[in-house]
Amino acid sequence: MNVNKFAAVRAVVRHVSRHRSAIKGPWNKSDLQAFLESLRFSADCAHELSSLLCSDIIYENMPKHLTVKPSIVSLKWKIDVSLR
Numbered sequence: 001m002n003v004n005k006f007a008a009v010r011a012v013v014r015h016v017s018r019h020r021s022a023i024k025g026p027w028n029k030s031d032l033q034a035f036l037e038s039l040r041f042s043a044d045c046a047h048e049l050s051s052l053l054c055s056d057i058i059y060e061n062m063p064k065h066l067t068v069k070p071s072i073v074s075l076k077w078k079i080d081v082s083l084r
Helices: 002-023 029-038 043-053
Strands: none
Touching: 002 043, 029 043
């Protein structure tokens, strides 16, 4: 049961940090709290987690792979045509 809870919190932190890096700014604390409550977090847990995730301190040492969405840098096409 605790493993599932940890996985859920980890997924939320990844989602919030990636969204934060995409929009180049913090979430609104009340919006984040409503989002967490919609995921069935308790009101106390949602309040504490939104306070933590909306502060700038935790993002200073966040690993790069958590803050940037993977994307395609370049793409090369190869078309193979054969005639019979």
